[in-house]
Amino acid sequence: MRSRYSAFVVRDKDYLLNTWHDSTCPPTLSLDDSPDWAALQILDSGEDGDRGQVHFRAIYRTGKGFGYLEERSDFIRENGCWFYVSGETSEGSLKPGRNDACPCGSGRKYKACCA
Numbered sequence: 497m498r499s500r501y502s503a504f505v506v507r508d509k510d511y512l513l514n515t516w517h518d519s520t521c522p523p524t525l526s527l528d529d530s531p532d533w534a535a536l537q538i539l540d541s542g543e544d545g546d547r548g549q550v551h552f553r554a555i556y557r558t559g560k561g562f563g564y565l566e567e568r569s570d571f572i573r574e575n576g577c578w579f580y581v582s583g584e585t586s587e588g589s590l591k592p593g594r595n596d597a598c599p600c601g602s603g604r605k606y607k608a609c610c611a
């Protein structure tokens with residue numbers, strides 16, 4: 497799952513398509529308008545036999561702040577490899593307080609980092 501996020505960040509289409517299950521894989525993929533990713537948080541994950549679920553939040557930079565994409569993704573394991581099947585997504589914007597941890601994942605306070 498983390499490897500798929502990394503592939504989004506570096507816009508590695510082949511990797512994304514190769515780890516996408518045949519049943520739901522799109523014929524082509526355009527990443528030209530993908531956001532400027534800043535950080536990834538895995539909120540929850542689990543597996544049950546050859547089915548896996550990952551709940552994550554990916555944070556991206558917008559013009560003057562941060563937005564997020566949250567998804568509960570379903571994975572299936574075939575021949576020992578995990579494939580992405582589908583996901584339920586939601587999106588929103590983040591409004592960090594000046595003393596909150598910066599959404600970029602630096603570990604510093606927002607006011608001392610990206611504010």
Ligand SMILES: [Zn+2]
Nearest residue numbers: 598600609610
């Ligand atoms: Zn920051």
